[in-house]
Amino acid sequence: MVKKSIIVSLMILFINSYLALANNNCSKCHKNTHLNGKHRDIGCIPCHPKTEKHYSNIFTFNNNNCLNCHKEYENIKNSVMHTRIKEKYQVEKIFYKYDKNFFNKNCAKSCHINSCLDCHEYNTKKHDIDLPQTETCLKCHNGYFVGTDYVGLGIKDDHERYQIGKKLHDKYYLSMLKDIHYEKGLKCNNCHDMISLSKGDIATKRCNECHTINTDIIEHSINAHIEKMECYACHSSWAPMEFGTFFIQFINSKNKKYFRWLTEKNDEYVKSSYFITNSEPLLAKNKKDKYSPVRPQFIYFFTKIVNNVPVGKENKLLAANWKTFFPHTIRKETVLCANCHFNPKKYVLQKDKDRIFLPEKEGLELTNFYNSKNQNIINGKFVTEKEFNEKIKISTKKYKRLYLKKINELYNVLNLIDKNQ
Structure with missing residues (x-):
């Protein structure tokens, strides 16, 4: 037993000596490279294995450089951050009829994780990995x-x-x-960590894991709010929203110069939008059948111009897709009662008479961005007029009593602020 222990110790000593020698050899040529962070003591060889000619310096998921040690995160290779399978499916479904290389031209060069270092390395010269x-x-x-x-x-x-x-x-x-x-x-990693991402889960923590519901708060005293709404349906203060996303493709056309002030995606495409807003979120039902913020993702229009002439219909509506989501704009404050209970626009049910924008007069196939007619949600469903009129738009005695209680509460807060100023 003693002999075995001595042999193991000698092996460890030999390996450490070898690594130290190898690392010293590396530093003779790679003079400006210093390993910092949590990996500073492991040396070069574990991450840069020997090849036929030299040592590997390629870090990808396929080469398993990091995953040789961090095996518990191996499934990160199959995460949506790496595969982008959902985006590819949407592009294939919507654009491939018009341009089979749309993804490669407009999406492939954007964010796409190929290596652990894409997120975990801060300084390539100093090998800051953390x-x-x-x-x-x-x-x-x-x-x-x-x-x-x-x-x-x-x-x-x-x-x-x-x-x-x-x-x-x-x-x-x-x-x-x-x-x-x-x-x-x-920080982001307080709620989103490698364990959850490897499992395909968006977050490792939910609101109720840190927060308890105080029923003394008027809104929290209503069971329907707690049972049928996501916390962030009320507590998201604003959300970025893009209505009408235009992609214009130019092939052998000098007309592209007239769009030079727009975002140029590549040599063929420019992108624009009908309008963009950062405002109070709209609501719909998510997959859990709970009320959740929702926004366009995306309402696509497409125009193809060849030899300065449009091919087919200009600004053709390819998809009007929405998505329930979690805006990361949480605040303690919320909107007032009437903003949800008497506001059809909040549920993408705006009447045409209340519109500001008239897209059909500009040749677009969608008449009202804030009305769910002829639009769809990819991960939930819109609220119907029947549901809004019968379950949301209420004016019972209990509602009026709580509404007045809320107004009085706000009035007292304002008085308190005045006294302290």
Whole structure:
């Protein structure tokens, strides 16, 4: 037994000596490379295995550089961040009839994780490898994709005249109200970690794991609110929303120069939108049959121009897809009762007479962006007029009593503020 222990110790000593020698050899040529962070003591060889000619410096999921040690995260290779299977399916379903290379031209060069280092490395010269920070996440989770809203950045129109103001990762944003969790110092990985992502779960923590429901709060005293609504249906202060996403394809056409102030996706395409807003979220039912924020994802229009002439119908409506989602704009405050109970627009049920925009007069096939007719949700369902009129639009004695109680509560708060000023 003693001999076996001595042999194991000698083997470990030999391996460490070998690694130390190998690492010293590496530093003779790679003079500006220093390993920092949690991996600083393991040396070069475990991550850069020997090849026929030298040592590997390619880090991909397929080469398993990191996963040789972190085997518990192996399924991360199959996560949607890596495969982008949902996006590819949507593009294939919507655009392939018009351009089979649409994904490669417009999507493939955007955010797509190929390696652990895409998120876990901060400085390639110093090999800083550690847990991702919020700033790292925002390299991909920005713009219309949930992320920058968490730090109080709202999306802007594509036109070049709006490309001013606050800038992050080469994009400009509006300054908006920050998520209260961000203000309190919570990072992305406090709710989203590798374990949950490897399992295909979006988050590792839900609201009720940190928060308890205080029924002394008027809104929380109503059972229907607690049982039938997501917490963030009331507590999301705003959401970025894009209505009417236009893709214009130019083939052998000089007319593209007239669109030079728009976002240029590549040599063939430009992208624009009918209008963009950062405003109070709309509501629909998610897969759990709970009321949840919802927004367009996306309402696609497509025009193909060949030799300066449109092919087929201009601004053809290819899809009007919406998606229930979780805006990361949580605040303690909520909207007033009437904003939900007497507002059909909140549920994408706006009447035509109440419209501001008239897209049909501009040749578009969709007449009202804020009405769910001829539109669909890919992960839930819209509220029907019958449901709104019979279950939401209520004016019972109990509703009126609670409404007056809420108004009185706000009045007392305002008096308190006045006294303290």
